[in-house]
Amino acid sequence: MNSIQPMSRIRGAVHETLPHESGHKHVAGTAEYIDDMPEPIGTLHAYLGLSQRAHAEIVSIDLAAIAACEGVVGVLTADDIPGHNDVSPAGKNDDPVFAVGKVEFHGQPVFAVIAESRQIARQAAAKARIEYRDLDHVTDVLQAESANYPLVIDPLKLERGDIDAGFAKARNRLKGEMRIGGQDHFYLEGHIAFAIPGEDDEVTVFSSTQHPSETQHMVGHVLGVPSNAVTVNVRRMGGGFGGKETQANLFAAVAAIAAKKYRRAVKIRPDRDDDMVATGKRHDFHVAYELGFDDEGRIEAVDATYSARCGFSADLSGPVTDRALFHADNCYFYPHVRLRSRPLKTNTVSNTAFRGFGGPQGMVGGERMIEEIAYALGKDPLEIRKANFYGGEGRNVTPYHQTVEDNIIAQIVKELEESSNYAARREALLNFNHQSRIIRKGIALTPVKFGVSFTKTEYNQAGALVHVYADGSINLNHGGTEMGQGLYTKVAQVVADEFQVDLDRIKVTATTTAKVPNTSATAASSGSDLNGMAAANAAQQIKARLVEFAAETYGVSKEQVFFEPNMVRAGANLIAFADFIKAAYGARVQLSAAGFYKTPKIHWNRAEGRGRPFYYFAYGASVSEVSIDTLTGEYQVDRTDILHDVGRSLNPALDLGQVEGAFVQGMGWLTTEELWWDAKGRLCTHAPSTYKIPLASDRPRQFNVNLASWSVNREATIRRSKAVGEPPFMLAISVLEALSMAVASVADYRLSPRLDTPATPERVLMAVERLRSAAQG
């Protein structure tokens, strides 16, 4: 029984390929999402009543027909809110739970029906009679600008060098503009919250939220109770992608208000269409740019304005538009630069976080500028890219005055160029296009440099709570949320590695504000960077106590105590981990610790547009080849090769999944995912029947994805890994640029196609037509 077999290594260490901790439950249908939880007897259901106008005064609201429905328990309006009618994450008091007096977008919540069943609540909600007095509305960002709509938050300006001098020096100058579409998150599990009333002022909310602490604070704010009365729990989400960073708050608040009011459990889950209409999306942008460059394509000066459709309130539009500017340079040095944001109000749903958080839009704009130079000079865009990469001294400072210290883009691009056989394929493809009448091809290699850290410095902190039970089993809790990315798996690996125990000894428990307080959103790709470090810190605290205990017990020095695979060695003594823990418990060693981490080195002065907002950068590059049909604009991605940098991967399988998934999601954003509003300001693409995310058959016909195995984070991140959630999303820009090249072939590559996004078959065909007629003069 007690025979001890030393193992060479534990099962489930860091850097190992391991399955997702819930994989076996996902496939069996036993992974529990909030809607799957058993409901207490008497559970009520809430359903939102949404505005039917884009911008209007509310003249009267008649809810009598709803109240008369059998099974309806009540209707909540702003009058039923005990605390503040506001869930603004920006603290601007501009995000009401329920509209009062006027509505500012089609789909804005006005009331909620509470009923015995969801079906009753939903059907009853359609019976409201609301009289509106219409006001002029604006859904488009340029219209908003010309109608003098306000900015939802202070804009940002990044400036470095002397822009006028830069333009004066440049031999070539050009101006252009671009429209970049938004994107719906289309998490498969829609928004949901489930509130259970407690004693006194207490309430427990199960919320599909990426930001349990903020949801907790918002529920407290809306109920008018302190945060200590509210507990928010989330075991897992069925996808988040940023769509549940702030947008979950309203649902949690409504469920909590109703739960306290009726003293019954209350669940709220909108239908998919209502979810898509009533919750925020990726920001659409308009980019106006002016470029100065030399005959080799080296950039001298960039002056660009990024205007964003923010919707009716600030939400996260400030940091999103900031991050767009932070990524307008992508991998390129701009000697003289001025970048400005215009976070414009519109009568649309308030746009929010979405994987990349403005970065993708910034980068698409930057890559468009590269493309303009290439077509203006008749060169391969890759040549222009390489000519402008950040380099050594004098060419390594970003528009926000952070020095790029960890630049590996040249090596990544070089390796990918070779492994994908870029040059020969481009040559072959040019020949193909020369001979092919209808079908045309394009190829593009695009790089990515993405800054990692929340630009709001205070968010770069995390906590964890680790318990080692007397039987040697370990309970791990941290502030990060699991939305599919594998965070729970990675952090458990870190803790397994710290204690040198097999992974199955560790149970990761649902994220809850009751265990780890004041957490940051699981966002900005920061989940494992922050929570992995906090969990390691907790484990290290316990280990320090255990080392002391072992040294005393076995009469050895602390330096002679080692955590070996499932064992502890103290001098000549080798003790099984469980036995060792049992002994430590017996000796009254504290076997629990709260860990903490804050990211070092970072600082940011927004007013001056200067600082080091990012701890480090993650890099990557992709090559995509596409074919288009010049009669219909239809296309397919024939092949994509990716080389992506995740530092030393904590779990290559999970990281590969992030890279593949992000790429395809990014490809959807740039190709078939189109948000379309009608003249009345109604979003008409609000369900999968009308809003088209990629299918299995849309992924590249050949898809070669690799991690840059040689990369090591130069900063002391958790096990020298890098963040992976967002950066690979932007690898999809190669698809857009390849489509653009295929279009350019109809005018012999002399004209920049200026393909806006999403590049639907329609936009591709219309660009083909535009170039053809321009080429004919």
Next chain:
Amino acid sequence: MATEIRNCVRFLLNDTLVERTNVAATETLLDFLRLDRKLRGTKEGCAEGDCGACTVLVGRLFGGKLKYESVNACIRFVGSLDGCHVVTVEALAGKDGNLHPVQRAMVDTHASQCGFCTPGFVMSLYGLWMQDPHPGVEAIEKALQGNLCRCTGYAAIIRAAESISAVGDARNDPLLSEREEVTHKLSVLKDDRRVVIGDGRQQLIVPATVDDFAGVLDANPEATIVAGSTDVGLWVTKFMRDIGPVVFLSRIDELRQISEDGNDLVLGAGVTYTEAYPTIIRHFPQLKELWNRIGGEQVRNMGTVGGNVANGSPIGDTPPALIGLGATVELRKGSVRRSVPIENYFIAYAKQDRVQGEFVESIRIPRLAANDLFAVYKISKRLDEDISSVCGAFRVRVDPQGRVEDAVIAFGGMAATPKRAAGVETALIGAIWDEACVEDAMQIFRNDFTPLTDWRASADYRMLTAKNLLRRFYLETGGENLVRLNRYAVAF
């Protein structure tokens, strides 16, 4: 002869017999599973049959043979399940708790991330694997057209699909090894009684035969007829319409017949796209791509050609092709039958040549003549599982002198109904079939159509594409290479 009535719906749910006397006409299978049975492995992602998170298998007997197919539980009504075997994700793991080979393959290839779509993928892959244990990429992608995943980018799921047979042998699968037993159980459930539950506007009726159906509809002319429920399902789940009384066609085997009558192919109105596929592509290989791009696999397993026509949508997938082929709609009211050329069936938006109490009994499609050139092109924002922005069917008969003898060109998405391009046809007939004649005819489209702008496409794009499709048709039927993209011609 008085029809016998049964006041309950009976079906097998996994290994349990379900007999229900209190089924609402609009109760969906998904709600039944999740709310009534608390089987919550099956998820609701969209409630409109587009995301596949709710995919389950439904086995049914036809001609004594048991076949399992993936369906969307969210838009499948419980009333339509009489006599079926519903298999949910909960039934897959072995009695010992071990994962099923499909599930094991998904775990081993890291094919789940958030996991919410995963049970639906598992069920779609299970349905495929039972029929095709070693599927190629094309078959896998086709089987997964109705399943959305937002996390993985699908690469891992494809790897899983390719590796299932390396994990387990399909021949040992319970649904195959217990086939005889289930077949027996289902044949016991099969009777010739009419199922009737509830009354008035809440009534649910499932006739057992087509004559019974004709009688039921004659007596309840205001009833909603439900075949595949791929559209009517949304009337309930999205528009919350009160559609009762409802008559389900799910048990009427006569309507599921496919027959050949002289020169014609006759599809019963209850034939699903999947059932029709082998016959359709044997007679009309030009329809293969279109057929494979109708909805997703689950929708093709449920939806019917008859329903697609009867429904009268201007953007239905099959009407342009059927008009192009000169099909007729066979209608029946009570015992009175009549035929209508399909193009005349579509009168105006939301108005068809079908009176109350009348139903589409079959679609009759004549074969092509040897010298008919024929093609159908569907254009959509996303290639698969999308509704067409424009769908054009072209049939041109060229005489030995190279002159156009006959031309039928029909479009969906260009008008309020599926409609012929009469002016273009006229311009072509009698002309020499060459590039110049095509070029001239292309200019006539603007006389035939005034398309709309909506979220699928602008009017300009629709018009331009319609014109260009005639050019594509000319080039392709003329044998020019590389006229269209072919996803499956690219090496993997």
